[in-house]
Amino acid sequence: MGIRVGTHQHRRQIVTVVETARASGERGSDFAKLSRRVAQAGLLDKRPGYYTARIGLVAGLFAGSWALFAAVGDSWWQVLVAVLLAVAFAQVTLLAHDLAHGQICRSRRTSRIAGLLVGNLAIGLGYGWWMDKHTRHHANPNHEDHDPDVSPEVLLWSDNQAGAARGLSRFIGRWQAFLFFPLLTLEALNLKVASFRGLRRESLKNRKAEGLLLVAHNVAYLGGVFLVLSPGKALVFLAVHLACYGIYLGCTFAPNHKGMPVLTAEDELDYLRRQVLTSRNVRGGHLINTALGGLNYQIEHHLFPSMPSANLRRAQPIVREYCESIGVDYAECGLVASWTQAMRHLHEVGRPLRVGRV
Structure with missing residues (x-):
């Protein structure tokens, strides 16, 4: 069961959902009811044993990859x-993601310190x-005005963005699928560059520490x-490692929202509908769950960002039934199928540019 692909179909469905929610008069209470069920099941509790084992395995993979390199x-x-090290970097990135959401540590300060060491120092992000x-992104998933993950800097995610596209995004948009x-293959490099650019923001906490750790990572x-x-082998190694790392990250995050409805200022959805209707889960066994770091349960993750990833699988039947x-x-x-839906959506958005309608 899923939301139909295509921007016009998305718009019709969102309008229908909004009208139904307004008619029910219970838009603000739906998430509260679900949250109580999930909390009563103990699924918001921390999982120190799970994360101790996972951190140990990922640290072993990371250190072992560098030892093999030497x-x-x-x-x-x-x-x-280089390919193995890309997998290790991606798994460390997924751990940093869980740290950022407070899934691992109760203390925000501990989470931030660990995040700086894992993100800035270990993988250079x-x-x-x-x-x-x-x-x-979590506050407004797939919202064309507020979600930075669907900004039209390169790729276009909605009809509105296609109509306003200029320059590089307009050129790429024709064949973006x-x-x-x-x-x-350039995403990892882009994230590293963006990390340094982010240091220019005065609002960024611990800018000096972040900058020093980023420099230390890149020097090492x-x-x-x-x-x-x-030199020749080094350049090839760097190209393969960064390309595979970027592809891994993209293939992890793209299935979650791409090809799902893109919201606009006209869409007044409550929290539950805003998170569920813009997210997609990915079926699979333990291999998929391990490879995607639990983000294959994207709906549950967006509804309960601080829920330990090990609990998302147990929360799924509760959320789906509700x-x-x-x-x-x-x-x-x-x-x-999730990648296919995302590519179809990108191709459909780029259609007006290919036929010269905008």
Whole structure:
């Protein structure tokens, strides 16, 4: 069961949902009822044992990948190590995501310190900058005016954005569905650059510490690569590692919202509907759950961001049954199908640009 793809269909469905919610007179109470059920099931409680084991495994993968890099030495076999290290970086990123949401530590200060070490120092991504960006995404998911993840800087996500597109985004927008995965090879580099750019914001907390840790990471990362590898091999290693890292992140986050309704200022939805109707779950077993860090349960995560990722699977039947009982569509499909829906949406948005209608 899922929301139909296509911007016009999305608009009709959102209007219907808003009208139904207004008629019920209970828009503000729906989430409260669900939240009580979830809390009574103990699913908002911390999971220290789970995170101790997960952190240990991810730390082992991360350290082991670098140890293997040192052991292999100046060899073209390092291309395979670069792929393994991309997986390790992505898994560390998913842990940083859980830290930012307060899923691991009760103390905000502890979470922030751990986030700086894991994000800035270990993988070179600005924790404070990303946390601010991700918080705004959660507050207004898939909202073309307020969600930074659907800003039309390169890709276009709605008819309105296509109509207003200029320059590079207009050029890419024509064939953005075909360019999406190639562009993901640049995503890791883009995030690293954006992390440094974020340091210019005076509102960013701990700017000095964030900057020093980012510099320390890049000095150690680039220094280690060029110390062990010849210049040619080092450049290939960096290209493969960053490309695979970017693709991994994109394939983790894209299934969650891309191809789902893009909201505008006209859409007055309550919290529950705003989160559920713009999110999509990805079916799969333990492999998918591990690879996506629990984000395959995106609906549950958006409704309860601080819920430990290990509890999302247990929350799913409660949330799905509740959504069905109040007539709210609950989108769920396989991983490949989620990518397909996202690509179809991108292709449909770019259609007016291809035929010269805007």
